[in-house]
Amino acid sequence: MVSPFAGTGAEALAQRLSEIRARYPATEPEWVADVVRAVLAALEGETAPPDRALLAEVEALGRIIANAKAEIAALQMDDITAAHIPFATDELDAIVAHTAAATEAILESCETLDTVAEGLAGPDAAKLQDATTRIYEACSFQDITGQRITKVVATLKAIETKVAQIVTAFGTRPASAASASALLGEETGLLNGPQLPAAAMGQSDIDRLLASFD
Amino acid sequence: MPIDKSMHVLIVDDYKTMLRIIRNLLKQIEFNNVEEASDGADALAKLRAGSFGLVISDWNMQPMTGLQLLQEVRADARLKTTPFIMVTAESKAENVVAAKQAGVSNYIVKPFNAETLRDKIEKVLGHG
Known part of the structure; x- marks a missing residue:
C-alpha cells in the first residue's frame, strides 16, 4: 500500500494528518512510522537530541508493530x-x-x-x-x-x-x-464440572463436610 | 417403620443416559415409582403438579440448574419439606456448602455406586 504521506513541511504534515485521521480511522502502523520519519526530516536541526531520540523510538515502535502484524499474518491465525x-x-x-x-x-x-x-x-x-x-x-x-x-x-x-x-x-x-x-x-x-482425581473431594470428604453443618 | 418404596420419586438430569442409570439403580433397590425430568424447569413443573416423596437431582443443567431448582423447592410452601438429594460431579467444597445452605438433604458425588445411593436415600428418609 502506498503511504499517503509526502512532503516535509510542518503545516502540510498537520493538514495531511487531519485528513488521514478522517479518512482512515484504523491507521496502518507503517504509516505512523512514515509520519515520524517525515517529522524527523522536517525538524532536522530544530529539535534537541532527546526529542529526536524519542521520535526515533516512536518510529522504531511503529516498525515493531508492523513486523508483528506481518508475522501474525504469516502464522495464518485465521x-x-x-x-x-x-x-x-x-x-x-x-x-x-x-x-x-x-x-x-x-x-x-x-x-x-x-x-x-x-x-x-x-x-x-x-x-x-x-x-x-x-x-x-x-x-x-x-x-x-x-x-x-x-x-x-x-x-x-x-x-x-x-x-x-x-x-x-x-x-x-x-x-x-x-x-x-x-x-x-x-x-x-x-459450575466447575468433574475435578481431576488429585483435586477432587471424595464422597467421604463430602459426608464429613455436610456433617459439620449439623 | 420401613421405608415406603412405593413413594413417587422424581429424578432430574439433562443427560438421558444418567436418568436411565439412576432409574435402573433405584429399581434394583426396589423403588419402582420413578418419574423423570430433563432439567430444573421441567422438574419444578412436575413437582408442582404432582406429589413426590423424594427428589434426586443433578446440579449442572440448563436453563435452570439443580441449585436453582433446590432454591425454588425450598421457597415453595407445599414443596419445601420434600427430601432433596443432589447427585453431581461438582465436588468442590464451595458446592457442598452452597447446596447445604440452600437446604439440600444429602449430596452424592458422581461417579457413585448403588450402595451410596441406597445409603443416602435411607438417611434422607430417616432410616440411616
Missing part, C-alpha cells in the same frame, strides 16, 4: 478459528455421541439381563443382579467423560475467542466471538 478449533470441537462432539450410543446399547442389554434375573431365583439371580448393578454404576462414566469433554470444548472456545481478539487487534478481521466468560451464567464459580 486458520485456528476457521478450521483447527472447529475441527477439534466437532471431533470431541463425535466422541460424546459415539460413547453415548455405546452406553445406551450397554444399558439396553443390561436391562434385558435384569428382566431375565427377575425370572430366576436363588444365588444365580442375586449374582446376575449384582453384575448388572456394577454395569449400571460403570456406565455413569459416560456422564463424567461428557462433562470433561464439555470443559475441554469450553477451553478451546476461549482460545478461539482470544485468537480472534488478537487477529482483530491487528486489523485483519472483525471481532465475532463474545467473551467466553460473558456467556456463562451467575453460577460460574460453582
Whole structure:
C-alpha cells in the first residue's frame, strides 16, 4: 500500500494528518512510522537530541508493530478459528455421541439381563443382579467423560475467542466471538464440572463436610 | 417403620443416559415409582403438579440448574419439606456448602455406586 504521506513541511504534515485521521480511522502502523520519519526530516536541526531520540523510538515502535502484524499474518491465525478449533470441537462432539450410543446399547442389554434375573431365583439371580448393578454404576462414566469433554470444548472456545481478539487487534478481521466468560451464567464459580482425581473431594470428604453443618 | 418404596420419586438430569442409570439403580433397590425430568424447569413443573416423596437431582443443567431448582423447592410452601438429594460431579467444597445452605438433604458425588445411593436415600428418609 502506498503511504499517503509526502512532503516535509510542518503545516502540510498537520493538514495531511487531519485528513488521514478522517479518512482512515484504523491507521496502518507503517504509516505512523512514515509520519515520524517525515517529522524527523522536517525538524532536522530544530529539535534537541532527546526529542529526536524519542521520535526515533516512536518510529522504531511503529516498525515493531508492523513486523508483528506481518508475522501474525504469516502464522495464518485465521486458520485456528476457521478450521483447527472447529475441527477439534466437532471431533470431541463425535466422541460424546459415539460413547453415548455405546452406553445406551450397554444399558439396553443390561436391562434385558435384569428382566431375565427377575425370572430366576436363588444365588444365580442375586449374582446376575449384582453384575448388572456394577454395569449400571460403570456406565455413569459416560456422564463424567461428557462433562470433561464439555470443559475441554469450553477451553478451546476461549482460545478461539482470544485468537480472534488478537487477529482483530491487528486489523485483519472483525471481532465475532463474545467473551467466553460473558456467556456463562451467575453460577460460574460453582459450575466447575468433574475435578481431576488429585483435586477432587471424595464422597467421604463430602459426608464429613455436610456433617459439620449439623 | 420401613421405608415406603412405593413413594413417587422424581429424578432430574439433562443427560438421558444418567436418568436411565439412576432409574435402573433405584429399581434394583426396589423403588419402582420413578418419574423423570430433563432439567430444573421441567422438574419444578412436575413437582408442582404432582406429589413426590423424594427428589434426586443433578446440579449442572440448563436453563435452570439443580441449585436453582433446590432454591425454588425450598421457597415453595407445599414443596419445601420434600427430601432433596443432589447427585453431581461438582465436588468442590464451595458446592457442598452452597447446596447445604440452600437446604439440600444429602449430596452424592458422581461417579457413585448403588450402595451410596441406597445409603443416602435411607438417611434422607430417616432410616440411616
